[in-house]
Amino acid sequence: MNLIWFCALSLIFPSKALPEVIVQDTIAIKGEDVVLAAETRGRFFKRGGEVVEFFVDRRSLGKVLSGGDGVAFKTFLPKKASLYRIAVKAGQDEGHGLLLSLEKGSRIVFVDVEASLMEELFSGKSKQGSQAAVRDIQRRFPVVFLQTGPLSAKQVKEWLKEHGFIKSPLLPWKQGAVFDDMIGKGFRIRAIIGGPDVIESAKGYTTSAFSFEEEENAREVKDWEEIRKTLR
Structure with missing residues (x-):
């Protein structure tokens, strides 16, 4: 759809x-x-x-x-x-x-769906190679999706399913409170892949961040293949 x-x-x-x-x-x-x-x-x-x-x-x-x-x-x-x-x-x-x-201490990779997987918010298209890259990253680290934009959780889940992404929890970003929650539970953040606001909210917890936009606290990337090769 x-x-x-x-x-x-x-x-x-x-x-x-x-x-x-x-x-x-x-x-x-x-x-x-x-x-x-x-x-x-x-x-x-x-x-x-x-x-x-x-x-x-x-x-x-x-x-x-x-x-x-x-x-x-x-x-x-x-x-x-x-x-x-x-x-x-x-x-x-x-x-x-x-x-x-x-396991306690697991290093999680967080993926901002709207800013990192969608080509454009209202285009309905996924970024090229994103499905395969996320699947490959999941073989090494647990992957958790983040709901950060105007779409509801139900809409985001439908979009992920429709575009063939892996099954993994979708958590609300809550202006960065999700990272406080995860650290409080005893988890670590392996990497953040997202927009500037999401990366800024997590900078106290990780130095490994990727963005498709220019962002001072992240490595700017042009495609998912670059992220996949880096997250080893």
């Missing part, structure tokens, strides 16, 4: 006007409890007091009630370093997300 058309549809039929279950992607340390979260939304308001069932790789973790704010929580212990598929059901609605479990 063309990205312009996708955005136009989102304006005509905003996601908040449709009943849905939103599951947050997350990163966790292997062997430590992690709290999974999901939000139940009605057509116009959040749905509190809903019976919500969590599944990890199709195995039920049990049912809980969502709070008055529509958010439900369930604790899970990832026993291995792996990518887990999360599904959450509330009535007839179902949402999906990802949990990436890593």
